[in-house]
Amino acid sequence: MRQETIYIETPEKIVFYYKIAQIGARVAAYVLDVVIQLAVIILVLLLISAVSGLGMTSLEPGGESQAFYLTVAFFYLLYFFFQWGYFALFELLRQGQSPGKRMLRIHVIRSDGEPLDAASILIRNLLRAVDGFPFLNILGGLVAMIDKKSRRFGDMVGDTLVVHEVRFDLKEPEFETRLSEQVVKGPGLELTRKLSEEELFVIRRFLQERYKIPKDRLREIASKLAGRVVQRLNIETSQVEKDPVLFLERVYKEHTVADEE
Amino acid sequence: MKYQLKHLSFGELWGQAFNLYFDNFIPLFLITLISNAPIIFQQILNTQAIEQRLGLSETAAALTAIVTLLLMSAGYLFSTALTTELLSKKYLKQSPGIKQYIRNILPRLIPLLGLFLLLALVIGAVIFFFGLFFGFLPFPFSLLALVPGIYFLCRLYTAPVILIVEGKKVFESYRRSLRLTIKKAFMIFAFILILWAINFGVDKGSAALLPFFIQLPLSLTTQMVFFNLLNSIVSVLVMPIGSCVAILIYFNLRIEKEGFDLEHLVDQFEMPSGMPGDPGQGGQEGGGAFPPHPGDNH
Numbered sequence: 001m002r003q004e005t006i007y008i009e010t011p012e013k014i015v016f017y018y019k020i021a022q023i024g025a026r027v028a029a030y031v032l033d034v035v036i037q038l039a040v041i042i043l044v045l046l047l048i049s050a051v052s053g054l055g056m057t058s059l060e061p062g063g064e065s066q067a068f069y070l071t072v073a074f075f076y077l078l079y080f081f082f083q084w085g086y087f088a089l090f091e092l093l094r095q096g097q098s099p100g101k102r103m104l105r106i107h108v109i110r111s112d113g114e115p116l117d118a119a120s121i122l123i124r125n126l127l128r129a130v131d132g133f134p135f136l137n138i139l140g141g142l143v144a145m146i147d148k149k150s151r152r153f154g155d156m157v158g159d160t161l162v163v164h165e166v167r168f169d170l171k172e173p174e175f176e177t178r179l180s181e182q183v184v185k186g187p188g189l190e191l192t193r194k195l196s197e198e199e200l201f202v203i204r205r206f207l208q209e210r211y212k213i214p215k216d217r218l219r220e221i222a223s224k225l226a227g228r229v230v231q232r233l234n235i236e237t238s239q240v241e242k243d244p245v246l247f248l249e250r251v252y253k254e255h256t257v258a259d260e261e
Numbered sequence: 262m263k264y265q266l267k268h269l270s271f272g273e274l275w276g277q278a279f280n281l282y283f284d285n286f287i288p289l290f291l292i293t294l295i296s297n298a299p300i301i302f303q304q305i306l307n308t309q310a311i312e313q314r315l316g317l318s319e320t321a322a323a324l325t326a327i328v329t330l331l332l333m334s335a336g337y338l339f340s341t342a343l344t345t346e347l348l349s350k351k352y353l354k355q356s357p358g359i360k361q362y363i364r365n366i367l368p369r370l371i372p373l374l375g376l377f378l379l380l381a382l383v384i385g386a387v388i389f390f391f392g393l394f395f396g397f398l399p400f401p402f403s404l405l406a407l408v409p410g411i412y413f414l415c416r417l418y419t420a421p422v423i424l425i426v427e428g429k430k431v432f433e434s435y436r437r438s439l440r441l442t443i444k445k446a447f448m449i450f451a452f453i454l455i456l457w458a459i460n461f462g463v464d465k466g467s468a469a470l471l472p473f474f475i476q477l478p479l480s481l482t483t484q485m486v487f488f489n490l491l492n493s494i495v496s497v498l499v500m501p502i503g504s505c506v507a508i509l510i511y512f513n514l515r516i517e518k519e520g521f522d523l524e525h526l527v528d529q530f531e532m533p534s535g536m537p538g539d540p541g542q543g544g545q546e547g548g549g550a551f552p553p554h555p556g557d558n559h
Contacts, residue, residue: 021272022276022279105271135466136463199530210520213520213523214519221527
């Protein structure tokens with residue numbers, strides 16, 4: 001069973017959670033990193049060949065020059081750096097984020113919640129030699145698919161995880177002014193107590209996020225929801241027809257008051 | 262726990278796309294494999310040794326190619342429609358059954374064909390038009406001719422999904438796609454680029470297995486047939502990921518721009534028994550108003 005969230009308890013007994021980055025996000029981040037690496041290699045080689053006066057035609061056998069060997073040497077240096085240093089360097093300097101991971105808003109952490117250290121980074125990146133077998137990180141991908149925390153070998157040995165950046169969701173719903181409370185009447189405290197937590201959740205969610213809905217759709221969705229509340233509580237529909245959004249606000253507020261009592 | 266859709270970030274969308282793919286791997290693989298059977302067959306026929314052995318005349322070879330092309334097109338249409346319908350229902354935690362899926366998509370196949378043909382014409386015309394202005398420039402500046410075409414492709418990316426999921430007509434699907442993808446072309450382009458890179462990497466990766474096949478103690482013909490078969494199956498494995506991404510992009514845009522998550526939640530608001538829309542009267546499978554969120558593991 002795939003694990004989506006990990007809870008970490010600090011020594012101070014504070015529990016916080018991270019959302020584990022699944023295989024798809026990791027694949028996409030890896031692809032972006034490879035594209036960046038290829039782009040840099042191509043740019044650098046073009047620059048070197050332009051500076052050293054080497055044209056593409058001198059890559060024919062027998063036509064090699066010192067400039068050609070210089071270009072090849074740079075290519076191998078860059079390849080070595082990208083193979084062994086790119087990920088380790090960025091994870092060390094950028095809080096566990098390579099450029100590809102940064103674009104996907106995921107980063108590497110230690111599985112116990114401690115700050116990422118050089119040893120963990122080194123181990124997880126050295127094991128790319130194993131995860132990369134036979135090519136394009138296929139073995140690492142297969143292992144991450146099977147592991148419930150989507151870890152490759154390097155993560156298991158280095159005791160690290162790749163998680164999504166923490167996003168904070170929104171707040172309590174905002175309400176209209178007191179004037180509106182006289183325009184629309186709610187069903188009353190006794191009736192609103194009948195609403196279950198799930199039903200109240202739906203109403204609260206609607207009120208929290210109604211401002212993102214286009215105006216032409218807002219009344220339609222509000223009427224639908226208000227209509228179901230009316231049928232659920234078995235009350236008359238006249239208040240809903242006046243303004244379904246304000247009716248839902250009244251229902252929510254009355255239920256909140258009923259709860260507090 | 263409540264069942265709710267939510268707006269996904271770029272990384273979360275990729276994670277959910279692969280999750281959707283793995284969770285529905287068998288039906289997706291079978292649909293894509295069966296629909297691509299003509300392509301696989303054609304690739305095997307194209308193996309040089311097979312061609313020589315069959316000794317087809319030019320006319321027969323041309324006819325075979327035309328029939329295969331027609332079957333390929335039909336297969337592609339059918340697999341696109343069926344995977345889109347299946348994935349959209351699965352993402353919304355609905356399971357109407359295979360007969361219902363096919364009943365839903367059959368009337369939409371011809372409009373889908375029209376949509377794809379028109380899309381190809383429009384994109385081709387745009388590229389041709391801008392090619393007249395940028396084509397004379399040296400490489401890589403001449404590639405600028407492709408930019409407007411790619412922009413339109415990104416803006417119309419969700420049109421096939423809209424046609425299948427919402428049952429809209431061709432031009433309505435285009436209009437709706439253009440409305441949904443306002444200020445989102447670059448993001449969609451990033452998705453297309455990564456999908457292309459994955460396909461490219463997998464293709465090249467499977468081509469790298471050729472030296473392995475050459476060493477097998479089999480005749481050259483058999484080696485090449487197995488190699489082509491492997492290549493085709495690997496492509497078939499990767500194809501449905503694109504459909505998963507397209508579906509999630511579509512729903513993500515609807516959630517962001519139309520509050521679709523709220524509408525979906527409202528649709529699940531529990532009804533008293535006997536009322537229209539009561540889940541007990543043939544609503545969602547699994548019962549209850551609130552099946553778990555795809556991202557929850559409670």
